[in-house]
Amino acid sequence: MYDVIVIGGGHAGSEAALASARLNNSTLLVTGNIKMISSMPCNPSIGGPAKGIVVREIDALGGEMGRNTDKTALQMRLLNISKGPAVRALRAQSDKVLYSKEMQKTILNQENLDVKEAYVDKLIVEDNKLKGVILEDETKYLSKVVIITTGTFMQAVILVGNDIIESGPDNQKASMGLSPQLRELGFITSRLKTGTPPRVRKDSIDFSKTELHEGDKIVRYFSFDNISYLAVEDQWPCYLTYTHSKTHDIINLNLTKSAMYSGNVEGVGPRYCPSIEDKVVRFNDKNRHQIFLEPESQFIDEIYIQGFSTSMPHDIQKKMLQTIPGLENAVIAKYAYAIEYDAIDPRTLYPTLESKDYEGLYFAGQVNGTSGYEEAACQGLMAAINANLKLKGKDPLVLKRSEAYIGVLIDDLVTKGVKDPYRLLTSRAEYRLLLRHDNADIRLRDYGYEVGLVKEDRYIGFLKKKGKIKELKRKLTEFNIYPNMSNNDYLLSVGSTVLKDKTSLSALIRRPEIKIEHIKRWENISEYSSEETEQVEIDIKYEGYINKAMKQASKLLKMEDYSIPKNIDYNGIQNLALEAREKLMKIKPLTIGQASRISGVNPSDISILLVYIKSIK
Numbered sequence: 001m002y003d004v005i006v007i008g009g010g011h012a013g014s015e016a017a018l019a020s021a022r023l024n025n026s027t028l029l030v031t032g033n034i035k036m037i038s039s040m041p042c043n044p045s046i047g048g049p050a051k052g053i054v055v056r057e058i059d060a061l062g063g064e065m066g067r068n069t070d071k072t073a074l075q076m077r078l079l080n081i082s083k084g085p086a087v088r089a090l091r092a093q094s095d096k097v098l099y100s101k102e103m104q105k106t107i108l109n110q111e112n113l114d115v116k117e118a119y120v121d122k123l124i125v126e127d128n129k130l131k132g133v134i135l136e137d138e139t140k141y142l143s144k145v146v147i148i149t150t151g152t153f154m155q156a157v158i159l160v161g162n163d164i165i166e167s168g169p170d171n172q173k174a175s176m177g178l179s180p181q182l183r184e185l186g187f188i189t190s191r192l193k194t195g196t197p198p199r200v201r202k203d204s205i206d207f208s209k210t211e212l213h214e215g216d217k218i219v220r221y222f223s224f225d226n227i228s229y230l231a232v233e234d235q236w237p238c239y240l241t242y243t244h245s246k247t248h249d250i251i252n253l254n255l256t257k258s259a260m261y262s263g264n265v266e267g268v269g270p271r272y273c274p275s276i277e278d279k280v281v282r283f284n285d286k287n288r289h290q291i292f293l294e295p296e297s298q299f300i301d302e303i304y305i306q307g308f309s310t311s312m313p314h315d316i317q318k319k320m321l322q323t324i325p326g327l328e329n330a331v332i333a334k335y336a337y338a339i340e341y342d343a344i345d346p347r348t349l350y351p352t353l354e355s356k357d358y359e360g361l362y363f364a365g366q367v368n369g370t371s372g373y374e375e376a377a378c379q380g381l382m383a384a385i386n387a388n389l390k391l392k393g394k395d396p397l398v399l400k401r402s403e404a405y406i407g408v409l410i411d412d413l414v415t416k417g418v419k420d421p422y423r424l425l426t427s428r429a430e431y432r433l434l435l436r437h438d439n440a441d442i443r444l445r446d447y448g449y450e451v452g453l454v455k456e457d458r459y460i461g462f463l464k465k466k467g468k469i470k471e472l473k474r475k476l477t478e479f480n481i482y483p484n485m486s487n488n489d490y491l492l493s494v495g496s497t498v499l500k501d502k503t504s505l506s507a508l509i510r511r512p513e514i515k516i517e518h519i520k521r522w523e524n525i526s527e528y529s530s531e532e533t534e535q536v537e538i539d540i541k542y543e544g545y546i547n548k549a550m551k552q553a554s555k556l557l558k559m560e561d562y563s564i565p566k567n568i569d570y571n572g573i574q575n576l577a578l579e580a581r582e583k584l585m586k587i588k589p590l591t592i593g594q595a596s597r598i599s600g601v602n603p604s605d606i607s608i609l610l611v612y613i614k615s616i617k
């Protein structure tokens, strides 16, 4: 008998299995192929806008993705560095072979964690409670909790041109047994779709016809514990090229041959990760689209053609590709394809990712309708954290929209549901100025420590960092400089303006043109790490905006903390609009805040609900 069984060793399953075992639960990970644990069937990269911040949040909470990425990166770039801190995000080009190998090693060496290579065919459910799983060979394993993280595998089919083949990604077997049982249990499943581009042999590309894109010239890492990092000089380059009008002509000419446009596909594709066909059709005013040539691994001589996912027949793929500058003689090592698979409606889940109808059953990752390694990983982590808290009779951990992108993602899923594969974007977060790359540990590390995933040594390191930040802020506020020749000459030399009065260094930093480096002229800040000085600079420079955002967040927090009784009878509430009544009964929101975000529930319904709850309390 296990405490927890995790089905699937993808990005969600890896985080869930590790977190569950590290929280001292006897854990079994059942996955279709151990060698494909945390495999990257699509882009060999981790991070980017919003996603990069989620990886920092996973690390702050004690998850594995950040550390695994730092160990296996080929290139690192902090994106949007010239823009405000709210949109800066780290992106790693990952060695996909090493990434999976490192995660396999970590999982196979983890205490309390058994790993079984097999497919789960059925769940064992008694009186709406989870009791375990049955494998395809009818072996039974019992447990108190099951976390389903089957990704793009449930009833998966591969689509290329008119060909439809029952298969998971990268020729792995599809998972056929679970979806039908989930539907019998009353779950609504939907068909979603995503696609991947071709891989081209490196030696068949003429890179002289492309633009070089190198990594940053300073060391970057995701993990706050910076266990390892990629040296600047060891980075691999990427290259940029563009589609050509000839590419668009071939696509338009052969559009009906694409699986996506042939009418064979039922699944809905990701709006924010369109295939090249979609781009040519939807953005036909554009005469070219960016194509990044990305290394997949130091062990594979193949290049990933980012931005060129397609489901065209092989011969058309080749023709399309060979119109692109640098790819005229491209040799395709792996053809592109689309994949269609079953996902559940995440509105049937609590914000803990536990099913509302089956106790002990949790869902995480692409099976909940998201798309992306990072989106999957954070769900796996949160499902395991909350399963553990429930097993130990403790209150759940539900991150708020003002605390974490993870909170935004999960709230969007369980409150609004998904129509197409959900991808995280900065625009989804109303408090994005609070949810930054630099402060993920300040926001979440206490939670990681409280739930038991961040161990004492890492937590002490974090408290030290917080103390240093506080100390430096105090120093800069107390240190005044005066309007004299030497100071004013220096300020003019760095493009700033002269002082008129005594000014504190923190007031000086508020000047847009003044950077924390300039402060070294007056105050020795060498004892502070770049993370600490960056934090101080951002907190001082954006203090006004940050305080405003926090005030807005605190106003809504009251609604967020206003809980709705679990056994509330919405039929008993007079004057509630019919649509609102139906939606509230279906989604069973836990708080007034969550209720207010359900589409079809209007502010007037919320006021009626508030009055009603007060009357029954």
Ligand SMILES: Cc1cc2nc3c(=O)[nH]c(=O)nc-3n(C[C@H](O)[C@H](O)[C@H](O)COP(=O)(O)OP(=O)(O)OC[C@H]3O[C@@H](n4cnc5c(N)ncnc54)[C@H](O)[C@@H]3O)c2cc1C
Binding pocket: 007, 008, 009, 010, 011, 012, 013, 030, 031, 032, 033, 036, 037, 038, 039, 040, 041, 042, 043, 118, 119, 120, 121, 149, 150, 151, 152, 153, 154, 169, 174, 175, 176, 178, 194, 195, 196, 273, 309, 337, 338, 339, 364, 365, 366, 367, 370, 371, 372, 373, 376, 377, 423
């Ligand atoms: C072709 C393709 C293209 C993609 N394109 C993009 C993209 O452009 N952008 C993007 O952000 N994301 C893309 N993705 C999605 C990305 O790969 C996923 O978001 C991510 O891998 C999801 O992680 P996961 O852990 O939920 O599932 P997965 O990584 O799919 O892992 C699922 C795991 O579950 C196991 N499993 C499944 N069923 C069973 C069972 N019954 N019993 C035991 N084990 C089981 C599998 O072996 C696998 O290890 C693409 C995926 C594919 C396949």
